[in-house]
Amino acid sequence: MTLPRLRSALALSTVALVALTACNAEDAGDGGKVTIGFVASLSGTYQTVGEDMRDGFQLYLDTHGGKLGGRTVDLVVADEGDGPQTALPAATRLVQEDEVDALAGVVAGGSYAAIANLAQENKIPLVGANARPDMKSTDWLWHTSYISDEPGIAIAPYVKENVAGPVYAIGPDYQGGHDELRGFVDTYTKLGGVLANPDGKTRWTPFPGTSDFLPYLNEIAQTNAKAVYCFYAGKAAVDFVKQYAQSDVADLPLYGAFLTEGAILDAQGDSAKGIRNVLNYSPDLDNPANRTFVAEWSARHDRQPTTFAMASYDAAAVLDRAIAAVPAGQDVSPELINNAIGALGTIDSPRGPWQFSPKTHSPIQRWYLREVALDGTKLSNLLVEDLATVGG
Template sequence: MRSSIRRRIRSTRTPVALATGLLLVLSACSGSAAGNDKGKTADEVAKIGLLTPATGPYAAVGEDTRAGLELYRDTHGGKLGGLKADIVVRDEGAGPPTAVPAATELVKQQNVLAITGIVSGGSVAGVLPIAAANNTALMGVAGRPEFPDPKLTAHVWSFNTQSYEAGAAAGPWVKEHVNGPVYAIGPDYQGGWDQLKGFTESFTKAGGTLANPDGKTTFTPFPGTQNFLPYLNKIAQSGAKAVYTFYAGTAAVDFVKQYRASEAAKLPLYGSGPLTEGRQLDAQSDAAAGITTFATYGADLDNPANRAFVAAWQQRHPDRSPTIYAVAAWDIARSLDSAIGAVRAQKKPLTPEAVNTALGNVGQIDSPRGAMQLNPATHSPVQQWYRFEVRNDGPKRANVAVEQLAVLGG
């Protein structure tokens, strides 16, 4: 173990006074162009599109995304860049069939300054050409595919990761700590392909072997798979010494509960952060005990920005811990705050294109996950990765950061 991250934030003990004081610090440090309020007309509004799942398997992820974006705005006077911020919400659903028409409406009818949210990798691939054609920034909260076309890359900004990175962080560690083959399994869509590709490539490059019969990842139909037991029984008979997976939302709950009830439960289970994050962990309860995940954020990370963020979050959402999706949305709002403020300070027309350009000059972000900055070439975060374990935290389970891994980014 390279380093221990044991100092913990226990959300149930966060005092209201701490939240209030730290929010004042956040407001003072905001990138808002407060000085630009002078002389502005009453109808000036920063209209931001939020495209995120309200239905389907990732609805809880969508709720956390909206909560993070609104929390930043509401704790900064309801403004972004010195202007009243209007968040226009549309349903991403389970992928492109819902996301693409919703994005088209946001860009062409609502005339938003940017599109935020986007959970599914397939949605990103479908929506990005629309955003790019209209010079509008697409600011995502989840992992995203790689885009070789520079026109597309110029308009996509990822505030979580590139989808392959969780697996890339996990592969070498798993090879070092598992004495034998590992079974790889995940959902059959863009996000699942990218996540598992990152793991299998880094794992086999480090000398690891897959236990899958054909030496390739097993993909389960998405979003229709609810019964994972046939897959888990095959895993138990495969000779695997461990399992690596990516699932999120309701699929993560179903997979973990059924894993614990299956013959595969004797095998260590590894995965990317969404497997046991937020309300998924609450629903999984004891079934998640001991699972190891690889991620960039956990609510227990001990830094000033995270203490402030968690305190603010717990005032509004005392029933649940924040997730990386909420953090990514918070960081998106912070970046928009700075970018819109910069455009106004330069007395330029406030257009989607101007905001997209200004995002390239935001620089380092003091994020709840720790300091991070978007790679200027890929627009993906350069950030620290951690290994987490599901352990007891009082009466509940929690993802506890136990080890720093690599710094990855774009």
């Protein structure tokens, strides 16, 4: 048996290629610089979310002279793709190759769980800015968005009070969906609410395979539901909302978390009108930090700022203040950053002031009820009222 020369050459060149990638890393030990690794989906299902996050982080850098805590930032952006299978190698590379001082970003909960493990093992702070599953240990982990069950907890009392009768709960069958729905269902039933679902349990739709929701919507129409609560994001949210408006349940009020946030609202169009949803941000919030944020954002992008952009902007703000706490002249280290984040106190944000919960390391913050309506000629999520302050 001989090994054809072509293949030997192939094997050797492969080895050489892999070796090449190892040689272009630079050393990051210089006291005036800090290396930040930013992970977000720049391709795949969550691309628009990932781009909002990257742009939010970049906006903070651009409006602060490209510096965090007075030190020049070397920002290394990595593509998270559709989930952990792409996110984990990308993040591993940031840690092992670029030797970043801190990680930030991360769109999906599954990616977060995998990257959190990596950050903790390598003792690097991770400032997550989107999905956040429940974590057993929060050492090295920080969060600027919210824990996945909090939107449901925040809106459940409002739904209980304003809907006369049982509510049907439906959501996608993955960890993030389970967390979101659990927050709502547990709080709602604790307040004496009754689910309209026939077996008293949330209906799960296969994820990511479901694009046809009509069978499920038809099932809702068979119950005595007076309203529907759901959590969907991305393309599933578009399909769900559009088909909802054309189904037997079109007249039932639809409540949701996330459902209409970001670029998907354009795709949903008029079928999204009147949907009430809960979030920690609305672009029309009236506070100085938000006025600055919205103005700077609108000067650079022709899309509306989203909670994704806002939370990443805050992640940069958190790092800014934490790095500033490291005495000038001293090298920035992951451990110093991590300790400094823990001592930050109140953070002034476009969403209103918030602070890290000492237990979960995610924000204690105010939640808002919003409704999709025309803002001029464009559909937008407009603020209806403040809901509860949740977190911790």
